[in-house]
Amino acid sequence: MNEQGLLEYSQGVIDLPEVVYMNGSLVPYNQALVSVEDRGFTFADGVYEVIRCYGGSPFRMTEHLERLQKSAKAIRLDLPFPFETISSAVQETLAANSLEKADAAVYIQVTRGPAPRAHALPVDPRPTLYIITRPEKGPRPELRKTGVKAITTEDLRWHMCHIKSTGLLLNSLAKQKALESGCYEAIFVREGIVTEGTSSNLFVVKDRTLWTHPEGNHILSGVTRSAVLEIAAEKGIPVKAEKFTLADLHQAEEVFITGTITEVMPVVEIDGRLIGTGKPGEVTQIMGRSFARLYTT
Numbered sequence: 001m002n003e004q005g006l007l008e009y010s011q012g013v014i015d016l017p018e019v020v021y022m023n024g025s026l027v028p029y030n031q032a033l034v035s036v037e038d039r040g041f042t043f044a045d046g047v048y049e050v051i052r053c054y055g056g057s058p059f060r061m062t063e064h065l066e067r068l069q070k071s072a073k074a075i076r077l078d079l080p081f082p083f084e085t086i087s088s089a090v091q092e093t094l095a096a097n098s099l100e101k102a103d104a105a106v107y108i109q110v111t112r113g114p115a116p117r118a119h120a121l122p123v124d125p126r127p128t129l130y131i132i133t134r135p136e137k138g139p140r141p142e143l144r145k146t147g148v149k150a151i152t153t154e155d156l157r158w159h160m161c162h163i164k165s166t167g168l169l170l171n172s173l174a175k176q177k178a179l180e181s182g183c184y185e186a187i188f189v190r191e192g193i194v195t196e197g198t199s200s201n202l203f204v205v206k207d208r209t210l211w212t213h214p215e216g217n218h219i220l221s222g223v224t225r226s227a228v229l230e231i232a233a234e235k236g237i238p239v240k241a242e243k244f245t246l247a248d249l250h251q252a253e254e255v256f257i258t259g260t261i262t263e264v265m266p267v268v269e270i271d272g273r274l275i276g277t278g279k280p281g282e283v284t285q286i287m288g289r290s291f292a293r294l295y296t297t
């Protein structure tokens with residue numbers, strides 16, 4: 001395993017949370033159990049969110065909950081609790097794990113719940129909602145200074161990538177391929193068009209203009225992506241939410257990826273080719289600094 005792979009993996013050794021929120025109550029981690037026939041398990045019939053907390057404050061929780069609801073609706077699932085209950089549950093889970101003032105990540109998952117295995121949807125679903133919280137500091141700070149490497153890989157995922165589905169096997173396999181190639185992220189390319197990363201959205205800079213794949217069913221509409229678009233609008237940096245090709249990516253002046261854990265991360269090498277000077281570019285750095293200001297002020 002090479003350097004960036006190791007860096008990534010070294011973050012994988014983490015303590016178990018004490019308490020998990022499960023269908024309305026806080027339970028000890030070992031007692032948070034689901035049925036072997038939970039449709040999340042048998043059909044990946046579930047949706048999720050990852051929310052970042054800075055000093056205990058969830059970042060853009062409303063946007064995340066709205067996206068959770070959209071994802072649920074797209075798979076014909078009703079959230080089992082209203083937003084207020086889920087928000088309180090997030091705070092309770094953070095507090096129960098002594099993370100109420102910490103930098104943390106919150107994972108919320110809703111599945112269609114237990115039902116005898118059958119392709120048709122259960123008539124009377126009993127969704128499973130759980131929330132787990134963990135300390136999270138994000139990628140090592142030096143990666144933001146040096147930038148990271150990426151590979152591209154064919155986007156063989158389904159055509160519903162706007163749904164934050166738990167069915168992430170292809171994302172997972174692509175990420176593993178990136179790590180094993182000494183890279184931080186794998187960037188999906190669908191029929192020659194660059195879509196997004198395995199757990200990030202992607203921007204390229206060309207002529208001081210930001211390019212990113214348009215919203216639609218081939219990318220997830222990232223919360224970080226929309227924050228970056230707001231920053232660009234404020235700073236008068238033009239944005240083209242238009243499709244671009246693998247050749248455009250390779251020839252970009254700057255590239256960066258965005259995501260809840262990743263925030264704004266410069267990408268300085270793709271498929272073994274240097275991007276621009278091989279160092280984080282000016283526009284990327286402006287975006288990174290401005291994004292950090294959103295949660296530090």
Ligand code: PDD
Pocket residue numbers: 050171196197198199200201219220221222223224225258259260261
């Ligand atoms: N992933 N695209 C995909 C496929 C993603 O899985 C993610 C986030 C993003 C970025 O979205 P946001 O800025 O809202 O985090 C884009 C989360 C972090 C995950 O699966 O762990």
